[in-house]
Amino acid sequence: MKLYSVLPLLLLQLLTHGAVESRVLHMASDSAYLTKEEHWFNQTLDHFSPLDHRQFRQRYYEFSDNFQVPDGPIFLKICGEASCDGIQNDYTSVLAKKFGAALVSLEHRYYGKSSPFNSLTTENLRYLSSKQALFDLAVFRQYYQESLNMKLNRSNVENRWFVFGVSYAGALSAWFRLKFPHLTCGSLASSAVVHAVYNFTDFDKQIGESAGADCKAALQEVTKLVDEKLASDGKAVKALFGAAKFKIDGDFLFFLADAAVMAFQYGNPDVLCSPLVDAKNNGLSVVDAYANYVKSFFLGKFGVDIQTYDQQYLKNTDLPEGNEARLWWFQVCTEVAYFQVAPPNDSMRSSMVDLRYHLDLCKNVFGEGIYPDVDMTNIYYGGTDIAGSKIVFSNGSQDPWRHASKQTSSPNMPSYIISCHNCGHGTDLRGCPQSPLNLEGDDKHCGSPEAVYKVREQIIDHIDLWLSECQATGRSYL
Numbered sequence: 001m002k003l004y005s006v007l008p009l010l011l012l013q014l015l016t017h018g019a020v021e022s023r024v025l026h027m028a029s030d031s032a033y034l035t036k037e038e039h040w041f042n043q044t045l046d047h048f049s050p051l052d053h054r055q056f057r058q059r060y061y062e063f064s065d066n067f068q069v070p071d072g073p074i075f076l077k078i079c080g081e082a083s084c085d086g087i088q089n090d091y092t093s094v095l096a097k098k099f100g101a102a103l104v105s106l107e108h109r110y111y112g113k114s115s116p117f118n119s120l121t122t123e124n125l126r127y128l129s130s131k132q133a134l135f136d137l138a139v140f141r142q143y144y145q146e147s148l149n150m151k152l153n154r155s156n157v158e159n160r161w162f163v164f165g166v167s168y169a170g171a172l173s174a175w176f177r178l179k180f181p182h183l184t185c186g187s188l189a190s191s192a193v194v195h196a197v198y199n200f201t202d203f204d205k206q207i208g209e210s211a212g213a214d215c216k217a218a219l220q221e222v223t224k225l226v227d228e229k230l231a232s233d234g235k236a237v238k239a240l241f242g243a244a245k246f247k248i249d250g251d252f253l254f255f256l257a258d259a260a261v262m263a264f265q266y267g268n269p270d271v272l273c274s275p276l277v278d279a280k281n282n283g284l285s286v287v288d289a290y291a292n293y294v295k296s297f298f299l300g301k302f303g304v305d306i307q308t309y310d311q312q313y314l315k316n317t318d319l320p321e322g323n324e325a326r327l328w329w330f331q332v333c334t335e336v337a338y339f340q341v342a343p344p345n346d347s348m349r350s351s352m353v354d355l356r357y358h359l360d361l362c363k364n365v366f367g368e369g370i371y372p373d374v375d376m377t378n379i380y381y382g383g384t385d386i387a388g389s390k391i392v393f394s395n396g397s398q399d400p401w402r403h404a405s406k407q408t409s410s411p412n413m414p415s416y417i418i419s420c421h422n423c424g425h426g427t428d429l430r431g432c433p434q435s436p437l438n439l440e441g442d443d444k445h446c447g448s449p450e451a452v453y454k455v456r457e458q459i460i461d462h463i464d465l466w467l468s469e470c471q472a473t474g475r476s477y478l
Contacts, residue, residue, distance in 0.1 A: 034063040034093055034103065036086035041143055043109070045116050046127055047135035056116035059107040060140065061087045068100030070152050073160040073467055076141065076184070077105040078176070080169030081328045083112030091429045091456070092164055099463065101162070106140045108133055108169075110327050120317045122366045125330045131380070133172060137163075138180050160470040162463060163187040166426035167401065168331075170194075174406075175381050178388040186390035186466035188459060191425045193404040195383040196336040196374035199355060201343040202403035204257075208348050210264040210398040215273035218280045219260055219348055222290045226256065227350050229287075240291045242299060248311055250357040255309040256290075257340070257349035259298040264398050267422035267433035267446075271297055314365045326365070333362035337372040338404060388413060390466045392459055396423035414462065416455045421447035428455055 043058040061084070066072075075096055077087060084107035096103050107114040110128045117124040141161060149157055161184045165173030170192030177187035197203075208216045229237040230249055238244050238252055246252040263272035272293050279289035298304050307313040308325040316326065332338060339358040342351045362370045382388075384406045393415040395402035402417070409415045422432045423446060432446035443452035 033086035058114045063103040067102035072100040075101040078165035078169040166190040185470040196377040203340045203400040206400035218276040253350040267424040394428045396427040
């Protein structure tokens with residue numbers, strides 16, 4: 001988890017209101033991809049019904065320039081809560097060269113061009129879940145292996161598979177190894193939000209820690225002044241931020257909070273904090289300084305579509321490509337929550353962004369009875385007590401999503417924190433800074449490149465070991 005900040009994690013891929021990553025993807029240039037050549041296969045709509053045999057077309061990509069024929073490993077890069085427009089040229093391409101691996105990537109059901117239906121009604125979204133997505137990956141893995149065997153004129157041979165993912169896709173990577181250990185030698189779960197959280201106050205607390213004392217104080221002053229102005233002249237303060245069309249105050253306040261999140265989540269803290277602190281120190285308006293950041297960076301350079309924070313827009317059931325916001329919110333409202341609410345004390349965001357706001361959004365957008373059963377999600381997957389093996393967890397020190405990830409090592413599941421001033425979401429695979437205009441795996445832009453290098457070396461060692469423990473014919477994966 002995108003993971004937008006509602007995650008998306010809506011994330012390597014990230015989204016809007018819940019999918020940060022799709023915003024990044026759509027801003028990337030063609031040079032950010034190893035390939036954009038589309039491939040298709042027929043996927044089962046409902047993996048849990050013995051009676052429903054409907055299928056839909058699912059999009060995938062393959063990049064085999066580094067593949068050591070015939071026994072090289074297959075690296076499966078999971079696409080998350082966003083349109084999957086190709087295989088990104090990030091650090092996984094370095095790993096593919098090192099291990100002689102082919103890279104394949106499957107688009108998540110419903111997102112991008114892989115939608116089973118022509119409309120996104122709540123009824124039609126019933127098959128959108130992480131559980132269905134995991135079976136999609138398993139079916140695709142078998143399909144691709146059989147297709148490769150046919151190309152190589154062989155049968156009953158299994159290459160060694162390794163799975164990668166960032167944010168929500170990072171959680172899928174960990175869960176895939178947990179649920180299908182016989183289909184992969186191991187997984188990298190980067191910034192993986194494996195723990196469904198109903199009352200996610202730690203998210204906001206991390207923003208305060210990442211900001212530092214001066215920037216935190218300036219942001220809290222912005223929040224206080226905006227709350228006051230919203231009560232006295234709501235239209236004027238919304239217009240100041242280019243958000244005059246917002247009818248629900250909670251949507252506007254969530255949008256403002258998310259704007260700050262993106263600076264820390266993606267390694268651009270100075271873009272936000274420097275002008276804010278300067279304004280505060282020089283007796284200038286911190287609200288005006290923040291409004292300038294929101295319009296020039298968040299809406300401008302970062303490319304956020306402001307309407308994706310508007311519940312009226314989220315209720316749209318049409319199927320224009322790029323409607324990831326409604327899709328991700330459905331997953332949020334039915335499975336994982338990640339409700340980024342204001343803590344009772346020392347909050348960064350408005351106290352009006354509370355549990356009631358999120359629950360009302362779910363009801364308003366999708367109808368009665370829609371709410372996330374996070375207890376069942378964590379029972380099914382284990383949360384941070386996931387009982388898997390051969391899974392590497394990695395997180396950036398400044399990333400608020402790390403508090404929904406596994407941050408402590410356990411037997412056969414190492415966990416690493418990459419610490420630096422601008423180490424954010426998916427730093428191990430993306431590098432720094434996490435600018436949508438500069439997607440790359442290069443670590444030279446990180447505040448402490450050595451911190452990234454050391455974790456990457458550890459990851460390589462784990463991949464090397466776990467691949468070596470897999471038989472070349474592939475079934476000794478446990």
